[in-house]
Amino acid sequence: MRILVVGAGGIGGYYGGRLLEAGRDVTFLVRPARARKMRSSGLMIASASGSVELPSTPVVTAAELKSGGTFDLVVATCKAYDLPGAMDDFAPAVGPGSLVLPLLNGMRHLEALDARFGANAVLGGLCLISTRLEDGGRIAHLSDVHRLTFGARSPAQGDAVRRVAAAFEGARFEPVVAPDVTLAMWEKWVFLAALAGITCLMRASIGDIARAGGTGHVLAMLDECRAIAEAHGRAPSESFLAMSRGRLTDPDSALVASMLADLERGGPTEADHILGDLLLRGRAVGLSAPLLEAALVAINAQANRAARAAD
Template identity: 45%
Template sequence: MRMLVVGAGSTGGYFGGRLAAAGREVTFLVRPQRAAKLAAQGLEVISPRGNLSLQPKLITADTLDVPFDVVLLAVKAYALETALNDLAPAVGPQTMIVPVLNGMRHMDVLAERFGAGRLVGGVARIASTLDPHGRIMHLAPFHDISYGELDGSISPRISALDAFMQGAGFDARLSMAIEREMWEKWAFLSSLGAITCLMRGTVGEVEAAPGGRACAEQLIDEVAAVIGTAGIGPSEAFLAQVRGQLTAKGSPLTSSMYRDLVNGSPIEADQIVGDLLARGTRAGVATPLLAAAYAHLAIHQARLAP
């Protein structure tokens, strides 16, 4: 099996790098600037699960002209439109596309462009970032990726993908409920992102602030109400776990969107919070705190606009 990893950032670079180090046939589709840096210094991972350094196989959009068996799409959601054009030559009649983007809007975009039959559900769980030198910094021990057919079936192609992913130095899992996992990941990320960005602090700092815990709990309830109406509603057990994690005393937990906000970087506001807000509005679900969080993020986005 030949895999094209679209994006060699902190997510695609991590999982693709582990696969390449395990002997899988992996090529990274990257921008020329990233290609030059990777060619010069290699792909480096600094991780509590073991450091990694290798010379990856690279390709840029102008030289991509053959299909791959599987495309692992791991770009930021706001870069999706550009990525679609770049990866198009890699998509053949039998190509699987496994997106591990945040939110759910990308599934509709990909289905419209390439056909729903090429899509496989995917969820990546990792805390990672790029340092100023372009190295991938793995910030916490977990490094999980799950994948599955959207209808829950065990097809020959998903079995082949599972065999490719297993034993590559991270936790890989074939899921028969991947669509639910995707909705639940969105519920967690949007809650965490809205809480930490709106109130500008870690989970523990928000919990300790006057009224902070109540605000966090209301945001979680708003997110759950929208997803329960517009998608596959999260289970009570899942929501109890989320409430526990996002109101934990002294927790240093933040979101990648909060880190991007603080660093003055582009953020996935529309995909993580804005799309959820729009779905809630269409469904008639009241989401005042979610709306406030999105307005806060929109101001940041406007300041970055050229």
């Protein structure tokens, strides 16, 4: 299977690097500056699960991809706000039999990908991992969790999922074929929206919020997110909710959403894709989510302030 990984940051670089390490036919689609760096120094992963240096790393830019033929699988790992440009970049790699596996958060990206490439070509997917792309280009894997969950969004995609599973088998991460990948994506969305919403609203970690007496606010925000998912026929399981409540109320936790780091450094965030889209889906079925809405207002207000300061 010929695999194109869109992006070589913390997510794409890690999973693509693990597939390359396992001998798979992997090429990275990256921007010109990143391509020059990778062509000179390759790809490095530092991980408790096994570090690896990959000096010969196949890379391609968008301009070069236009004459490179199509791929069997395109793994999209960009941020949601970069997806429109990324689709333009990797479109030449998608042929009649190609599959697209997005690892973005939320659900709205599926609509854009379906419209561009056809729903039959687009699988469902998500990942559970903590990584950091360091200044020198090395990818630091920050925990022992590196799960990549994927699956069919329709029965017609069953054979395609089995082909992807075979390609992932033996690579040094945890591939999981979900029997209901759409539910798995909704569950992650619920957790992530609650985490991002509360840590960005409070500008603090989960532990700091819990120790300040904010546990009730955290659980209320989680329940707002759960109610929206349930109203759309994707009720999170009780075991998932129990896990989420435990992680989101742990007074010893240093957990924060990456969205908070994006916000604090004045960069773009996925707030509209993660929080805004969930709010819109709630309103569409008559549900209000005041804490989630307050979090989105706080994020947008801070972004407006940063934009004025930059001017």
